[in-house]
Amino acid sequence: MARILSGIKPTGKLTLGNYIGALKHFKDFQDSGDVYIFIADLHALTLPIDPEVLRINSRDLAAFYLASGLDPQKATIFTQSSVPEHAELNAILQNYLYMGELSRMTQFKEKSMHMKENAIGLGLFAYPVLMAADIVLYDADIVPVGEDQIQHVEITRDLVHRINSRYGEGTLVLPNYKINKVGARIMSLSDPNVKMSKSDPKGDIFLLDEMPVIRKKIMSAVTDMGNEVKYDKENKPGISNLLTIYASLREISIEEAEKQFVGYRYGDFKKVVADTVIGELEPFQNRYREIIASGEYLDRSEEHTSELQSHHDLV
Numbered sequence: 001m002a003r004i005l006s007g008i009k010p011t012g013k014l015t016l017g018n019y020i021g022a023l024k025h026f027k028d029f030q031d032s033g034d035v036y037i038f039i040a041d042l043h044a045l046t047l048p049i050d051p052e053v054l055r056i057n058s059r060d061l062a063a064f065y066l067a068s069g070l071d072p073q074k075a076t077i078f079t080q081s082s083v084p085e086h087a088e089l090n091a092i093l094q095n096y097l098y099m100g101e102l103s104r105m106t107q108f109k110e111k112s113m114h115m116k117e118n119a120i121g122l123g124l125f126a127y128p129v130l131m132a133a134d135i136v137l138y139d140a141d142i143v144p145v146g147e148d149q150i151q152h153v154e155i156t157r158d159l160v161h162r163i164n165s166r167y168g169e170g171t172l173v174l175p176n177y178k179i180n181k182v183g184a185r186i187m188s189l190s191d192p193n194v195k196m197s198k199s200d201p202k203g204d205i206f207l208l209d210e211m212p213v214i215r216k217k218i219m220s221a222v223t224d225m226g227n228e229v230k231y232d233k234e235n236k237p238g239i240s241n242l243l244t245i246y247a248s249l250r251e252i253s254i255e256e257a258e259k260q261f262v263g264y265r266y267g268d269f270k271k272v273v274a275d276t277v278i279g280e281l282e283p284f285q286n287r288y289r290e291i292i293a294s295g296e297y298l299d300r301s302e303e304h305t306s307e308l309q310s311h312h313d314l315v
């Protein structure tokens with residue numbers, strides 16, 4: 001049975017990008033695979049964060065995992081920091097990834113670009129080492145992520161090759177990333193040339209936005225001056241992004257989505273996209289609220305984590 005592992009950082013309010021690129025798909029693996037989904041709170045420390053905010057975000061993220069349809073009877077949901085082996089293996093693996101390759105990581109370059117050198121934490125630079133530790137610790141075969149995380153899974157693969165050639169084939173399991181054909185990179189609604197990201201909230205749809213707010217954001221999404229609903233990332237990045245959002249939520253191809261909107265004006269097209277996003281997020285939010293109100297699994301998550309520790313000989 002394949003082992004599937006992924007995580008999300010509890011750094012802020014989750015966006016529609018996180019949902020479409022990652023969260024929505026985790027449950028798809030739980031009937032056929034051995035699924036481990038965690039709250040990447042150690043990764044959240046790589047940029048400054050208030051401890052109380054981190055605590056609230058982590059609980060919220062656990063509720064989002066459940067609301068997305070992950071079933072704790074089928075999948076193991078846990079907090080990264082409560083399994084000490086993540087940090088232990090991180091300390092070992094840091095000897096096997098090199099400064100040169102870490103400094104080429106796009107995420108590091110983007111996040112550190114506007115920071116003063118003496119304010120960039122070592123953890124931000126070494127972020128992929130901890131992520132590699134997360135992955136190899138569980139012998140994960142498949143790592144479902146959005147497009148921006150491919151590079152980090154690839155560096156993990158380099159590390160696995162390196163370790164296996166040094167210590168023998170099969171020492172570590174070689175993971176593969178899994179991205180969705182449609183929706184692996186959702187762009188900002190206010191600037192369709194930049195990624196929708198929870199730490200850069202301009203133009204984002206947040207998973208807990210109220211329905212009228214979601215509608216307003218989509219209706220005012222930046223588009224081009226044309227009038228044809230067509231996928232063309234170069235010349236129509238805004239329309240292409242909305243088509244991607246629509247197609248991924250409807251689980252159809254971009255071509256099928258394009259066909260549905262032949263002859264539509266931009267305003268009418270946006271209205272259908274807004275209805276679709278609302279149709280998805282309204283029931284999701286209701287489930288989230290029920291989970292938060294009942295507190296059941298959230299309060300038991302600590303117990304769950306210690307069970308995990310005793311059941312698995314992880315390192």
Ligand code: ATP
Nearest residue numbers: 009017018021022145146184185186196197198199
């Ligand atoms: P931050 O802005 O704090 O770096 P983020 O929004 O990029 O956060 P992560 O916790 O880094 O969120 O990502 C969680 C998952 O969501 C990852 O698998 C990531 O690839 C995916 N993801 C993030 N943003 C998008 C996006 N705009 N489109 C598709 N997938 C995304």
Ligand code: LTN
Nearest residue numbers: 005006007008009040043131134
């Ligand atoms: N870096 C990831 C979160 C993450 C992760 C992982 C994803 C941390 N460890 C291991 C998959 C596997 C991100 O989404 N920013």
